[in-house]
Amino acid sequence: MLIASLSLPEQVVLTLAALILLSSFLLLAQVRLDSLINTFALQGLLIFFATVLMAFIAGKYHLLISAALTLFLKVFFIPGQLRLLIIRLNIRREVEVIGNPSLIMLFAAALVLFSYYVALPIRELSLLSTRNTIAISLAVVLIGMLIVISRRKAVAQVVGFMSMENGLFFAAVVSTYGMPMVVELGIAFDVLVAVILFGVFFFHIRAEIGSLDTDRLNHLTEVEK
Template sequence: MSLTQLPLAEQFVLTLAALILFTSFLLLAQSRIVSLIHTFAWQGALLFIATCLMAVTSGRHHLFISAFMTLALKVFFIPWQLRRLVVRLDIRREVETVGNASLVMIGGGALVLFSYYVVQPIRELSFLATRNTIAISLAVILIGMLMIITRRKAVAQVIGFMSMENGLFFAAVVATYGMPMVVELGVAFDVLVAAILFGIFFFQLRSGIGSLDVDHLNRLHEVDR
């Protein structure tokens, strides 16, 4: 079945999935901290739209609660909290250079191909839209993991971790029409607590080694007394 033969709602879902994957590559390519935060907020906004669409098309109106929780946390609160921390730590203009940006982007593309290869044998979920959204969700998770590995700034690694959670949330909403409400509330609370704890971690790291570059941790050594 070609894309044009799918219902309009499924075509829209696939378009949103492609945009979410595109924002993952934007996160991978960004070097400025503030641009990273703004891109993460846009990814959250796309998740909000996708969740609202699934709530309308599936008739499961409890997804609207998940959608507005996503809007409140991932579009407004967490980006605002991260921007506030960036201002307080005075790292707004810092630029992080990734070792070889071209190889990192090629690695991201390879992870997308790998995700489609892994999802291909799933015969019971052989609908075109579902298969593609699961593959894209897995790719978003893996690209977030790649971002954690290749970045040196703690703030960028935290955004990579949050992007992985976005991939999991998108898979749960689009492929299974949402998790049980108790699980969704628990995940939202965990994300909220994580954002606060990460802020405390940033200040402790900055005061301990004078930088948010986690590569400096490799230079620590025990002082002989």
């Protein structure tokens, strides 16, 4: 569908989708934990705006509840909790990346192309004007996964995981005007619990191995050989 034939709010949703993809790339490029968390909050904010716009475009006002949940959880609560955690664990800066950063960026670009081709047949099934963004939300999920596997520190991995959840939520909003309310509330609650559990886990991991570097969980002995 040509973008010029869409209405202005729909064009804004598409632009927001592109910005969400950019924020995923920025998450991948961040080298400091606090800016990583800020970028994550920015991604949540973009998804909030997109959801509110979708609610008004489609006239499905139950989406506003999901939007409010997103605003509360992804923009304020989870980033706030993570910030609190990195202050209490005293790790402000360090994000160790496995592999060459430029190669990872190129790999992420390849993932976007891959999700475009995967989403092509799905796009034909949807009748929504924003169906083109399905590929983008899939790419956000895959890039979230890439963040999880390319980072050593547990906090960065949690941010990647949450960004995957962002992608799934965005996919639901743009392809079917959101999931049923029960499912959405359930997911929101799950995410909430996950963050609290992750917080507890961080302390346990650090108490056990003296660091948040998850690579060291692979070692069989406690003594370095």
